[in-house]
Amino acid sequence: MRRVSKLVAAVGTAAALALSATACGSTSTESSSSSSESSGKGKGIALAYDVGGRGDQSFNDAAYAGFEKARKDFGIGGEDVEPSDGESDADKVQRLTDLARQGYNPVIGVGFAYAPAIKEAAEKFPKTTFGLIDDETVKGDNIANLVFSEEQGSYLAGVAAAKATKSKVVGFVGGVEVPLIKKFEAGFVQGVKDTDPSVEVKTQYLTQPPDMGGFSKPDLGKEAARGQLDADADVLYHAAGLAGQGVIEAVAAKDKWVIGVDSDQYKQKTLDKYKDSILTSMTKDVSGAVYNLVKSVHEGEPKTGVVRFDLKSDGVGLSDSNPAFAKMTEIQDAVKKAREGIVNGDIKVDTTP
Structure with a gap:
């Protein structure tokens, strides 16, 4: 899978230390903030990208915008991880497991391809909130299905x-x-x-x-x-x-x-x-979906179940820029x-x- 290192070269060295080699993916951003750990809210947000990774100027980048806004507004750390070429569901499970084990909360899978992995990882870490974008088939007490019309x-x-x-x-x-x-x-x-x-x-x-x-x-x-x-x-x-x-x-x-x-x-x-x-x-307000899930976790009332974003809620729309x-x-x-x-x-x- 194409690595978008040109966008994140400045943090590449630090990021490389944040995730073990078993994560089967590469890391874009590393949590350097200690404020989130001292607040009792965990290390912050973890974002695992869909096919194409950061730099697609579309879906993944929208998720990243929400990730960055949440980090800034709530003073938390964060880590975003790229997919690997030809990876399996087992690779995705390992990535999500590693992120949850490190203390990130929520852990968000960007795209329906993460559905099987989210289901498995969420069962292992019942106190961690997992966000799954674009899929509502996988359910769990600690899973938020962020879906759009x-x-x-x-x-x-x-x-x-x-x-x-x-x-x-x-x-x-x-x-x-x-x-x-x-x-x-x-x-x-x-x-x-x-x-x-x-x-x-x-x-x-x-x-x-x-x-x-x-x-x-x-x-x-x-x-x-x-x-x-x-x-x-x-x-x-x-x-x-x-x-x-x-x-x-x-x-x-x-x-x-x-x-x-x-x-x-x-x-x-x-x-x-x-x-x-x-x-x-x-x-699609993917940015808002990511941000609001982080907000709910940060405030101690994590969202779970199907959270739908439609035309009435301005979750989808048509731009006039x-x-x-x-x-x-x-x-x-x-x-x-x-x-x-x-x-x-x-x-x-x-x-x-």
């Missing part, structure tokens, strides 16, 4: 795409064809078709499970986007993690529109040269109307295509 935000993305397209062809690029990403597809397609049934939606997934490379390989995203652009698509929506950077690059080269995902990708510095092509982004998008009143009105319909229950959004 991605289909609702994706519906708004579909409305925007249907209004923005001139060719009457739009595209969806999914990283890996798993149930979670099918939710993005379902909402997007429904939003497009409810807005303009004449618009064609082209859908492509980069890899099939168990190959999760579709979340981490920008070249695959670029190739898929080029194919859809060649087939007349002029608005593309991606849900592909790091691979989505390839989608964005390909779309920008053709001067078409792309819709980002998870984070507001218009604001991402690494994507700055492509931002004029980023019409909007379907945002691009000034061009902000001025598109027809699109803005359509998105606003759709949002109100979903929130008040008039619009039921499908979770499967």
